[in-house]
Amino acid sequence: NINSFDKAMISYLKKEKILKAKAELSLIHEDDKILAYKKGKCTFIFNFHPYKSFEGYPIPVEKGEYKVILSSDDSEFGGHSRVDKEYVYKSEEINGRECIKLYIPSRSGFVIKKI
Secondary structure, three states: OHHHHHHHHHHHHHHOOOOOOOOEEEEEEOOOOEEEEEEOOEEEEEEOOOOOOEEEEEEEOOOOEEEEEEEOOOHHHOOOOOOOOOOOEEOEEEOOEEEEEEEEOOOEEEEEEEO
């Protein structure tokens, strides 16, 4: 459930010592209801849309490779495990910005980390 995901996310923030790091806004999209922000080497991505999932959604990041560290869509959090946490996402330039493309299910949250 979402409470378990929240606890796991806070625990991860403490472990990585980025709980007090300044958050840098990466993306807000009002219509899609997507929010992304960066803390340290991690980017936090949330889809607040009640029913709309997105395939290949571009999330601005620094150039590099990324892995999903936490996903509220994991079965342990009551999700459907639709996001592969083993996959390595490589950034690419999209419309002049470095981005990774993610599948973002509706009402979900992720933590990705630069590797």
